[in-house]
Amino acid sequence: MTQVLQENRENIGKSKLIQGRKPRWTWIACLAGSLIVASAIMAVVGFNVAGWAVLTALFYVVSNYAVTRIMENGRKATDQLWTNLVVGAFLVALLPLISVVWTVLSIGLPGLLAPGFLASDMTGITGAVDQASVEDGTAILGGVKHALIGSLVMTLGATAISVPIGLLTSIYLVEYSRGGTFSRAITFFVDVMTGIPSIVAGLFAAGLMLTLVGPGDNVMGFTAVIALSVLMIPVVVRSTEEMLRVVPNELREASYALGVRKWRTILKVVIPTAISGIASGVTLAIARVIGETAPILVTAGVAVSTNWNLAKDWMMSLPVYIYRQMMFPTAPAAPDASEQRAWAAALVLIIIVMLLNLTARFIAKAFAPKKTGR
Amino acid sequence: MTVTSPSSGLHDPRSAAGRAGDKIFSGTALTAGIVILAILAFVAVYLVVESIPALTAGEGELSHGKTSFWSYVWPMMIGTVIASAIALLIATPVSIGVALFISHYAPKRVSQAFGYVIDLLAAIPSVVYGAWGMAFLGPLLVPIYAWLSENAGWIPLFSGGYSQTGRTLFTASVVLAVMILPIITSLCREIFVQTPKLHEEAALALGATRWEMIKMSVLPFARAGIVSAIMLGLGRALGETMAVTLVLSPGALSANIINVGNQTIPSEIALNFPEAFGMRQHELIAAGLVLFVITLAVNMIARWIVSRHKEFSGAN
Numbered sequence: 001m002t003q004v005l006q007e008n009r010e011n012i013g014k015s016k017l018i019q020g021r022k023p024r025w026t027w028i029a030c031l032a033g034s035l036i037v038a039s040a041i042m043a044v045v046g047f048n049v050a051g052w053a054v055l056t057a058l059f060y061v062v063s064n065y066a067v068t069r070i071m072e073n074g075r076k077a078t079d080q081l082w083t084n085l086v087v088g089a090f091l092v093a094l095l096p097l098i099s100v101v102w103t104v105l106s107i108g109l110p111g112l113l114a115p116g117f118l119a120s121d122m123t124g125i126t127g128a129v130d131q132a133s134v135e136d137g138t139a140i141l142g143g144v145k146h147a148l149i150g151s152l153v154m155t156l157g158a159t160a161i162s163v164p165i166g167l168l169t170s171i172y173l174v175e176y177s178r179g180g181t182f183s184r185a186i187t188f189f190v191d192v193m194t195g196i197p198s199i200v201a202g203l204f205a206a207g208l209m210l211t212l213v214g215p216g217d218n219v220m221g222f223t224a225v226i227a228l229s230v231l232m233i234p235v236v237v238r239s240t241e242e243m244l245r246v247v248p249n250e251l252r253e254a255s256y257a258l259g260v261r262k263w264r265t266i267l268k269v270v271i272p273t274a275i276s277g278i279a280s281g282v283t284l285a286i287a288r289v290i291g292e293t294a295p296i297l298v299t300a301g302v303a304v305s306t307n308w309n310l311a312k313d314w315m316m317s318l319p320v321y322i323y324r325q326m327m328f329p330t331a332p333a334a335p336d337a338s339e340q341r342a343w344a345a346a347l348v349l350i351i352i353v354m355l356l357n358l359t360a361r362f363i364a365k366a367f368a369p370k371k372t373g374r
Numbered sequence: 375m376t377v378t379s380p381s382s383g384l385h386d387p388r389s390a391a392g393r394a395g396d397k398i399f400s401g402t403a404l405t406a407g408i409v410i411l412a413i414l415a416f417v418a419v420y421l422v423v424e425s426i427p428a429l430t431a432g433e434g435e436l437s438h439g440k441t442s443f444w445s446y447v448w449p450m451m452i453g454t455v456i457a458s459a460i461a462l463l464i465a466t467p468v469s470i471g472v473a474l475f476i477s478h479y480a481p482k483r484v485s486q487a488f489g490y491v492i493d494l495l496a497a498i499p500s501v502v503y504g505a506w507g508m509a510f511l512g513p514l515l516v517p518i519y520a521w522l523s524e525n526a527g528w529i530p531l532f533s534g535g536y537s538q539t540g541r542t543l544f545t546a547s548v549v550l551a552v553m554i555l556p557i558i559t560s561l562c563r564e565i566f567v568q569t570p571k572l573h574e575e576a577a578l579a580l581g582a583t584r585w586e587m588i589k590m591s592v593l594p595f596a597r598a599g600i601v602s603a604i605m606l607g608l609g610r611a612l613g614e615t616m617a618v619t620l621v622l623s624p625g626a627l628s629a630n631i632i633n634v635g636n637q638t639i640p641s642e643i644a645l646n647f648p649e650a651f652g653m654r655q656h657e658l659i660a661a662g663l664v665l666f667v668i669t670l671a672v673n674m675i676a677r678w679i680v681s682r683h684k685e686f687s688g689a690n
Contacts, residue, residue: 050514079583086479089471090488093559096552097495100506168406176400186407189414195606195673196417196666197613199640203647203662204417207424207655215651230417233410261392263399291499294615294640298647319501319616326505326620339509346502353497 022071030067034059057088104346111344114140118348121146121316122304122330130331130338140337142330144345146306147321151349154221154300154317155290157310158228163282165229166236173237174244175266193234201230202295209299219301221310224317227295232285239281243274276367280360287356291349293319318349418666425660428653437654447639447661449627454638454665457543457618458611460631461550466604469555473562478588489563496556504620507549512540512621515548519632530629537623537633544631546621546638550614554607561606565599566592598679605676609669615640639665 038055042048061084069077111117125142133140169186177183205227209218247270255265271278301314302324322342329338428436428443440446472492476485519536526532536542573591582590593600618641625635643658643665650658 075583075586079585082585082588083479086471086475089468090475090480092468093472093492093495093555096506097491097498099510100498100502103506103510104502165406165409168403169410172400172403172407176403182407186410189411191677192670192673193410193414195609195613195669197615197640197662197669199613199615199643200417200421200662200666203643203659204420206647207420207659208416211420230413233413237410261396263395264392266399287497291501293499293501294619294644297644301648319499322501322505323616323620326508342505346499346505349499350502353499354494357497 020072022068026067026071027064030063031056031060034063061085061088104343104350107340108343108345108347111140111340112347114340114344116141117143117341117344118148119143119145121306123306125304125330127331127333130329131334133337134331134334140340142337142341144318144321144341144348146303147316147318147345148348149306149308150221150300150303150315151290151317151319151352153308153310154224154228154296154315155286157222157225158232158289159282159286161225161229162232162236162285166233167240167278169233170237170240170244171266173241175262175270190234190237193230194238196230198227198231198292199294199298202227202298204230205295206299217312219299219314220312221300221307221315224296224300224315225310227299228289228292231292231295232289235285235288236282239284240274240278243277243281244270246277247273276364279367280364283356283360283363287353287360290356291319291353293317293323296320297323318345318352321345322349421659421663421666424656425663426656428656428660431653431656435653436657443657443660446657447664450637450639450642450661451664451668452627453543453636454612454640454668456631456636457547457550457638458608460544460547461554461611462604462608464548464551465555465558465607468551469558469603469607470562470600472555472559473566474588474592476559477563477566478584478592489560492556492559495552496560500553500614501616501620503549503553504617507545507617507621508541511548512537512542512545514540515542515545516540519544522632531631534628534630535633539623539634541621541623542632542634543622543636546618547631549617549621550611553614553617554611557610558603558607561603562596562600565596565603569595598682602676602680605672605679609672609676612672613640613665613669615644619644 034056037059038052041055042052045051061081064084065077065081068080120141120143122142129141132138169190173183173186177186202224205223206218208226209220209223212218251269251273252265255269256262260268296317297320300317300320302320303314303316307313307315322345325338325342325345329335331337431443436443436446438446476489476492480488516536516538519540519542522532523536569592573595574587577587577590578584618638622636622638622641623634624637624641624645627637628635639661643662646654647658
């Protein structure tokens with residue numbers, strides 16, 4: 001009995017189906033070989049991690065191709081080469097993500113944990129204060145309260161303008177239009193709006209307010225709200241339209257058959273069915289505009305103190321705060337303090353954006369219409 | 375047989391309130407659509423009107439002693455296009471590879487998680503990428519610039535010294551590439567997974583390897599989609615502001631991409647608009663108009679390619 005099994009096993013090893021194939025551990029051997037060769041070269045020219053990784057990858061891809069070509073055939077070798085390249089592309093794409101997250105965490109976290117970072121603004125933080133923190137080792141003062149408040153107020157303003165317009169437009173497109181010229185024009189121009197560079201939206205809003213209220217008073221939170229709305233409306237329209245279109249027609253017809261008016265049908269049947277998708281689309285749109293820098297920079301300007309009023313005075317936002325602290329450190333001779341604040345603000349911004357993204361996913365999952373029982 | 379009258383208990387469909395509700399609601403929806411068209415028309419008209427003074431200005435009126443608006447905007451247009459082109463050259467092969475990895479190579483159970491990871495790249499705000507490029511990537515690339523300048527200096531792209539801070543056009547392009555990578559990837563991925571399963575299985579049944587299957591069935595099917603994904607990525611790269619503003623030390627147009635110099639239109643606007651007034655403001659708005667027209671053209675070509683291939687590909 002055991003003998004038979006043994007024979008079978010040996011036969012499997014010699015089976016015609018897997019003849020002429022390289023053993024499964026080939027890639028480990030190739031990797032080990034590449035590592036050794038790369039290390040040897042690095043030992044000669046001087047070690048650095050980046051060069052070592054690049055050389056290893058290069059040798060691995062080449063040796064794997066060569067081995068496959070010798071042990072199997074040219075077609076298999078080409079296949080192997082492309083598999084390696086495709087996997088390599090994915091690994092390369094991960095590098096910047098890891099690097100950005102690591103940079104933000106390693107520099108930003110101490111700044112974020114500094115007492116009062118979230119609760120104070122930059123009022124009274126001059127170059128001398130930063131200089132002192134470097135020279136005398138005192139704590140790095142200053143925070144993002146004004147930027148956080150500015151970002152929240154301006155984003156809320158943009159949401160308050162964009163959501164009604166976007167929602168109603170997509171209702172028009174899906175429920176009322178009959179595919180005529182007007183609706184096709186809207187669809188086309190919404191596409192066009194999606195492609196407007198954010199800085200152009202900012203220019204538009206800045207100039208519009210310049211014409212309306214005159215120079216000097218035109219730099220305020222509300223100007224930024226207009227710019228952000230121009231960027232946000234097309235996103236809301238596209239996502240809402242998509243969600244309304246997947247609502248089954250049977251639901252509408254059932255409602256009409258009961259004698260319900262069209263507007264009641266839309267409000268009570270269509271929108272409740274699609275609400276999870278709409279809400280998640282709106283959340284993603286908010287996540288997109290809260291990270292916008294350029295349109296706010298040219299419209300709301302920069303500020304050091306907290307300002308709640310959208311209609312008056314300059315207003316800071318988180319992205320602009322990061323930009324200013326990186327580009328124009330408070331104390332040019334001691335930029336470390338500013339850099340730490342910038343990275344801490346970047347960490348805050350990334351956390352906000354990630355939370356919004358997670359919320360969107362959660363809404364889409366948790367409030368999705370039930371498949372059965374309705 | 376008696377016919378009951380259709381009213382009594384039911385809501386009367388002819389009631390005045392119901393009719394008014396319908397009118398109001400459809401009217402509001404239509405108005406919202408008109409508002410969107412009005413906003414866009416306003417953007418276009420406003421940009422044109424405010425640009426005219428700069429476009430028609432003669433010698434001596436413009437800043438920096440330029441003779442005409444075009445001699446001012448021309449070098450920046452070239453800079454914008456070069457930066458975006460390098461970004462595309464880097465991002466396109468990588469994104470197609472990543473998209474293929476997620477759609478055809480990664481194990482089914484984890485491929486969606488990998489997709490989320492790449493989408494995270496898109497969630498990071500551009501200013502953070504800019505700060506990263508300025509503080510981390512630039513200094514990292516300096517040794518490579520030094521090597522290129524020393525050993526490949528005969529190529530015009532690398533001749534004429536290199537930047538000690540790494541704040542060059544090439545660094546900016548790499549940052550742009552990272553930013554457009556998730557866009558191209560997600561669009562390509564969507565198309566790759568729509569390849570008809572039967573085509574793929576037919577190729578495999580004929581004895582094709584996985585790569586041959588992809589070459590024979592997936593890539594031809596997705597070609598139009600890939601092109602439009604690249605165009606949309608290009609549109610994004612052209613209009614991207616903060617990454618370039620933070621990374622690049624601007625200067626005059628030059629062929630050297632590893633030294634300071636060159637400038638892109640969005641970055642020029644962001645750097646100068648807050649302090650601009652009078653003619654300078656008109657100049658910058660006119661530059662914005664040029665940028666708007668370029669990105670508009672690129673985006674429209676992309677959409678046109680998609681719509682042309684709508685019937686026989688998954689790229690819609």
